Amino acid sequence: MSHERLEHHEAEATDRAMFGFWLYLMTDLLMFAILFGVYAVLHGNAIGGEEGRHLFSLPLALTETLLLLTSSFTCGLGMIAARLGKKKQVLTWFGVTFVLGLAFLLLEIDEFVKLIDEGQTPQLNAFMSSFFTLLGTHGLHITIGLLWIAATLGYIMKRGLNHHMVRKLAMLSLFWHFLDIVWIFIFTIVYMGAFV
Amino acid sequence: MNKKQSHHGPQNEHGTVQSYVIGFVLSLICTFIPYYLVVEKIVTGNTLLATIVVFGFVQMLIQIVFFLHLGRGPKPNWNLFFFGSTFTIVLAVVGGSIFIIHNLNYHMTPSDKIKKLLNDENIQQIGGADTGVCGQTYESHIVTIKDGIVEPLQTEAKRCDTLTFVNEDEVEREITFGEHEDHEAYAGEIELPVTRGRNKTITLSEEGLYRFHDHLDPDISGYFTVQSK
Numbered sequence: 001m002s003h004e005r006l007e008h009h010e011a012e013a014t015d016r017a018m019f020g021f022w023l024y025l026m027t028d029l030l031m032f033a034i035l036f037g038v039y040a041v042l043h044g045n046a047i048g049g050e051e052g053r054h055l056f057s058l059p060l061a062l063t064e065t066l067l068l069l070t071s072s073f074t075c076g077l078g079m080i081a082a083r084l085g086k087k088k089q090v091l092t093w094f095g096v097t098f099v100l101g102l103a104f105l106l107l108e109i110d111e112f113v114k115l116i117d118e119g120q121t122p123q124l125n126a127f128m129s130s131f132f133t134l135l136g137t138h139g140l141h142i143t144i145g146l147l148w149i150a151a152t153l154g155y156i157m158k159r160g161l162n163h164h165m166v167r168k169l170a171m172l173s174l175f176w177h178f179l180d181i182v183w184i185f186i187f188t189i190v191y192m193g194a195f196v
Numbered sequence: 197m198n199k200k201q202s203h204h205g206p207q208n209e210h211g212t213v214q215s216y217v218i219g220f221v222l223s224l225i226c227t228f229i230p231y232y233l234v235v236e237k238i239v240t241g242n243t244l245l246a247t248i249v250v251f252g253f254v255q256m257l258i259q260i261v262f263f264l265h266l267g268r269g270p271k272p273n274w275n276l277f278f279f280g281s282t283f284t285i286v287l288a289v290v291g292g293s294i295f296i297i298h299n300l301n302y303h304m305t306p307s308d309k310i311k312k313l314l315n316d317e318n319i320q321q322i323g324g325a326d327t328g329v330c331g332q333t334y335e336s337h338i339v340t341i342k343d344g345i346v347e348p349l350q351t352e353a354k355r356c357d358t359l360t361f362v363n364e365d366e367v368e369r370e371i372t373f374g375e376h377e378d379h380e381a382y383a384g385e386i387e388l389p390v391t392r393g394r395n396k397t398i399t400l401s402e403e404g405l406y407r408f409h410d411h412l413d414p415d416i417s418g419y420f421t422v423q424s425k
Contacts, residue, residue, distance in 0.1 A: 022275045026282040037290035041297040062231055069223055076216040076263055083210055177263040181256050187227075188252035192234045196245045 014167050021171045025178050028141075032182050035134045036189065043190075045126035052127070052194030055120060057111075061191035064107050065183065071100035072180035079173045087161040090169070091153060097176065098149045101142060108139050131190065138186060141179050148172055211265050219262025226255035330356035330401055337420070338362060341369060341390075344416055351420040353400050359420060360397040363390040369410045371396065376414035382406055 043052065078093030112132070115121075122132040152172060156165050230248040233239060239247060260266045260279075267276045335357040340347045342364040351359060363369045371388035374380035379387070383401045390396045400422045409417035 019274055023278060026278050029282055030286065033286040033290045037293050040290075040294045041301070044301075058231070058235060062227070065227055066224075069220070069227065072259070072263060073216060073220040076211065076219075077213065080211070080213060080216070174264065177259060180263075181259050184227075184252055184255050184259075188230065188248050192230060192248050193245065195234050196241070196248070 010163055014170075017167060018170060018174070021174060025174065028178070029182075032134075032137070032185075035130075035137060036185060039130040039134050039190065042126040042130040043193075046128075047125050049120050049124045049128060050118075052131075052190070055115065055118075056191050056194050058191060058195060060107065060111065061187055064104050065187045067100050067104040067107070068180050068183050071097045071104070072177050074100065075173045075176045079169060082161065082166050082169045085161060087156065090156065090161060094149055094153055094169070098146060098153070101146050101149070101176075105139060105142050105146065108135065108142075112136075134190065135186060138179065138182055141175075141182075145172070145176055145179060148175070211262065215262050215265075219258055222258045222262070223255055226251050226258060330399055333358045333399055334425075336360060336397075339418060339420075340364060341410070341416060344413070346416060346418040349418050351418070353420060353422050354425050355400060355403055355422055356425065357400050357422075358397050359400055360395050361388065361390050362395040363392060366392050368392060368412065369416070370412050371408055372411040373406055373408050375407065376409055376411070379411075382408075387411065 046052070074093050075097040078090050078097060081089035081093055112135075115128075120128055122129050149172060152165065152168055159165075230251040233244060233247060237244075266279060267273055333356055334354060337351045337353050337357060337359045339351060339359065340362045344365065353359060361369070361371050369390045371390060372379045372386070373382040383398055385398055388396050388398065400420070403422045403424055405419060405421045407417060407419050409415075
């Protein structure tokens with residue numbers, strides 16, 4: 001195979017892989033949508049506990065939103081660097097993304113622990129069950145994303161930035177942007193919605 | 197590289213630093229405006245809810261265009277097609293479910309919901325069972341009906357006092373509230389049957405001036421006023 005044909009072949013393989021990953025994201029979107037639906041139906045049933053407005057902190061939710069939004073941005077910058085083959089920049093930008101994502105996750109875990117300490121456990125009522133399910137699922141995705149970033153960065157440090165790694169990073173950034181979009185709706189419906 | 201570019205068409209499907217900066221700034225705007233509206237309570241209720249949800253969707257579109265670069269890949273764009281169909285399913289299933297369940301929820305009154313309603317409406321007892329609106333009761337007032345005469349004719353009470361109807365006659369009395377044939381409920385009670393020689397007590401959880409009478413003998417009537425504590 002000539003060099004050009006090989007490159008064409010590579011590009012097609014990447015397109016196929018990205019499409020497959022996109023299909024996965026769409027099924028994930030369906031799952032999140034259903035969890036949002038469940039939350040929308042059940043969030044009023046806070047019997048035996050406090051309502052959302054007495055539990056949530058808007059500044060905290062805003063901080064989490066800004067962390068995740070900024071991490072989505074730095075992830076995009078890292079992706080540009082990856083396509084230009086700039087390994088050092090890739091490590092920097094995705095490193096920043098990892099740190100911001102980790103800060104987000106720690107804030108979320110801290111919020112969960114405080115809620116449970118106050119007796120607002122998932123078993124308490126339907127509101128808390130749907131809240132923990134929705135946010136827990138998102139948090140789990142973030143955790144997986146963080147592990148994925150760490151593993152990919154470790155791989156790039158060891159083996160360098162090649163075609164396959166750029167493809168992996170492209171999927172990773174797609175995943176990360178997707179989680180940011182899901183969070184926008186959590187911020188809007190769960191947190192801000194509680195104060196309407 | 198030329199080959200790859202021609203394969204992907206003239207548009208840049210991966211985005212530039214500029215497009216990411218634009219997307220980031222627009223996203224920040226779409227975060228801060230609804231946040232400000234919620235914190236400052238500039239609009240309220242369903243208007244506010246609709247506004248923040250619209251901002252959420254706008255921000256989603258912004259990120260789809262500037263971060264995910266959807267719709268800028270090779271044609272035919274299967275990613276866009278799949279996103280569209282997923283979104284349609286989401287709208288139908290989730291939107292439909294919320295609508296249906298909300299409707300069901302609205303028409304059902306489980307016991308906890310009744311309790312909340314009782315609290316909101318200040319109803320102290322239903323059919324003699326305490327609902328817990330008044331944490332405790334204070335003074336007791338007694339209205340005696342003897343030989344068809346109500347004594348005292350008017351009772352002055354404070355909220356969360358109790359009022360006892362004592363029937364010393366040999367006939368049954370049916371204490372009802374409001375004018376005869378135009379009854380109203382007081383504290384969840386529509387009608388209070390008091391058999392001969394017995395009594396019935398209600399807790400005065402609703403404030404105001406109320407008239408009561410014997411439904412079986414409307415001439416037997418009296419008043420009570422309930423003032424706030």
